[in-house]
Amino acid sequence: MSEELVATLCATTGPAEVDASSLNASSKFNFTLGAALGAGATSCVHAVEKPLEEGRFAAKFFRPDKGKQPAALQREVQILAKLPTSAYIVNFHGYYSTKVEATSVLQRNLRRDSNASTVAVPEEEEHGVFFFILMDRCDCTLYSLIQKTAFSEPEACFATEALLQGVTHLHNLRLVHRDIKDLNIMVADAGRKVCLGDFDLATSIPEKDTLIEWKGGTPGYMAPEVWSKGRGGFKADIFGVGVVLHVLLTRSNPFHPDEVSKPGNSGPLSYDIVRLFRSESSCELLYSLLAEDPELRPSAQEALDFSWLLGEEVVKSNLCKHVVKLGFASEDEGHEQTERPNGSRSLALWRRKGPEAGTKSPGVSGSSFFRTVSRTMRTARSILPFARRHSKIVPVPDLKEVDFDDVCLP
Structure with missing residues (x-):
């Protein structure tokens, strides 16, 4: 009431x-x-x-x-x-x-x-x-969408770029979020906008320091150095972005709840498995963000320069169809998506690349292609037992543990 x-x-x-x-x-x-x-x-x-x-x-x-x-x-x-x-x-x-x-x-x-x-x-x-x-007020959280639908690679690319832009904004001010996860990432403007929220744990890093005491966080999203030493810096936020990207690409968290983020334990899925259904460039960014050694992770600004996010292989697609279809926004709000190709309030990137960035590239395969690949891979695995690969992933909360193919394949 x-x-x-x-x-x-x-x-x-x-x-x-x-x-x-x-x-x-x-x-x-x-x-x-x-x-x-x-x-x-x-x-x-x-x-x-x-x-x-x-x-x-x-x-x-x-x-x-x-x-x-x-x-x-x-x-x-x-x-x-x-x-x-x-x-x-x-x-x-x-x-x-x-x-x-x-x-x-x-x-x-x-x-x-x-x-x-x-x-x-x-x-x-x-x-x-x-x-x-x-x-x-936003339409929903990224977590809410992930619970109900699977993202295509162009949609995962759109959400990841927006998240990295937000993290870059924070890091340029020497602020760290310290709790980056899909539950703290908001979807607004009927799916045309993705932004970072919930700064309960955020803090600043003094000019003279690179690492600070790192209190709090969410198991499964915490960087190895935070879990083992209780200290971290800007690169600890980057690890959280990597976990979110993994969830976007596979609809699963890469770490078991009992072994979350511990160095050497229950690491993310191998390249071979993710490569079966995601592009090489997305895997390159994913495993850079999830590097165990923080020195090997890119900064937020450096991550934005990866080819996967620059539109060289994937044409980004906003989240309008999911937000409207699932009832988080009205259909009237979603109709405008065709007029603003890469998000209503982040048009700088679109202007820089030109209006053609909002159109579908002839080289990008449609959903029918992905369905064909999915059926072919399932058939091959059922016929060839040695080709059958089972992952050690644990789905996001509230999802039953299911076969990897049933969750991840487009």
């Missing part, structure tokens, strides 16, 4: 602040709390409905920290204040406080321990003050 709340401005966050006219007030505004969009260990995200009609907004509420402003909120706001506006970073519009009734579903959710199934709100407490960050 929607709730009517009043938000009080605490602070804006640098260049990406909301125009007061769009909020109908300079320091306070009324809004209707919409549906829950997601939840994590330190926060939950809800849609923000009318009267904010000038844009689509979401509110990220932080779980209380013993009556004080949550530490996660303070860390995130400090990072957001340093971030210039970018098409590859979720836009934030200041942080606010609001009073929530004790009977509110939102308050019960926020006061619930992440490991507990129930929570008791003190009867004498009539309301609680909670803090939230106002940000652009």
